[in-house]
Amino acid sequence: MRIDLHTHAKLSKATDFSPAYYEEMLREAAANGLNALALTEHFNTRHFFEVYESLDQLYPYNGEYYEAGPLKIFPGMEVDIRETGHILLIGRKELILEVRRKLDDYTEKDAFIPFADLMTLAESYPLLKIGAHPFRESTPLHHLDRSQLQRLDAFDLNAKDMYEYGNELNRANVERFAAELGKPVTAGSDTHQCLQYGSVYNELHQPCHSVAELKQAIAAGAYDVRVADSLPLQVKASVMLKKLLKRLALLETPAEASPVPNTLV
Template identity: 85%
Template sequence: MRIDLHTHAKLSKATDFSPAYYEEMIAEAKANGLNALALTEHFNTRNFHEVYDNLDRLYPFNGEYYEADGLRIFPGMEVDIRETGHILLIGRKEHILEVRHALDNYTEKGSFIPFDELMTLAERYPLLKIGAHPFRVSTPLHHLEAEQLRRLDAFDLNAKDMYEYGNEVNRANVERFAAELGKPVTAGSDTHQCLQYGSLYNELHRPCDSVAELKQAILSGAYELRIADSLPLQVKASVMLKKLLKRLAQLEEPTPTLADA
């Protein structure tokens, strides 16, 4: 089972969820050989709940994952912490939504939840907790105390960072960091659009039918990291496409009139 554990459904936090756009993304994920993904949309994205409301209309849901024409979509979200950094939470949909509800007062920059409080909240549920891109310059995690970081289940080897900082350098840093904390490393493309799927993923030794099975596979090391030779090209093209799509979206916005003033 080939699964990407860090993906997004929207082009950016500021855009609305587009069913047509996401269906194109799913088609590309399948075309690139993925069997599953974790949808880790930003917790403070515009109209967060509409993402899952739309998925409920688009795809059958069996209590553990959405079945998108043969691709499994496990619920999740990406949460900012006060100390700077991002945490991926993956779990049953009702648990993700309950944690998101508890974060209603923490969505604005300057008022994000402290790491320890987030962990205490997340530990009430059987979630998979992954420290996202721990060496990203803008949102690192390596500045936190070791005893704090050990509350996480794994750390994210991220396609964007491998492109930005170099495949071998970034992988060595993340793997050394995780090993010092006694934690595994998971793969995530961190894609916001279709071209990055398949650049980096986890190949599990067997299919997982639940988040509990997925978490156990990660913790027991029953998987391999797979990095495509085309990762640099995929991410570079992805970055360029994202900029173009955002520019087109801005151009399509209605021009203010005197009546709007």
């Protein structure tokens, strides 16, 4: 089972969820060999709850994941913390939505939840907790208290950072950091559009049908991190396309149906 543990459903935080745009993304994910993904949309994205309301209309939900044709979509979100940094939380839909509601007072930049408080909140639910892109210059995690970092389940090997800072250097830094904390490393494309799927992913030794099984497999090391040779080209093209789509979105009038020109994806 090939799963990407860091993905987004929208072009950016400012855009609305577009079913046509997301369905195109999923087609590309499947075409690139993925069997599953975790949807870790930003917790303070525009109309966060509408993303899951839309998914409920699009795909069956079996209590653990959405059944999107050949793909399993595990619910999640990406949460900003006060000290600077992003945390991925993955779990059953009702739990993700419940935790999100408890973060209503923490969505603004000057009022993000402290890391320790987020961990305490997340630990009261059976969630998979991943430290996102720990060496990204704008949102690092390596500066945080190590006793608090050890409350995470894994750290994110992020396709965007591998492109930005170099595949081998970034991977070495993340793996060394995680090993010092006694934690595994998981792969996430961090994609906001279709071209980045498959650049990195986790190949599980056995299929997982719940977040509990995912968490167990990661803790046991029953998976391999795969990095595509095409990662630099995929991420570069993705960055260029995202910039173009955002510029085109700004040119559209409110009367037009979609904030993102799906025909260009």
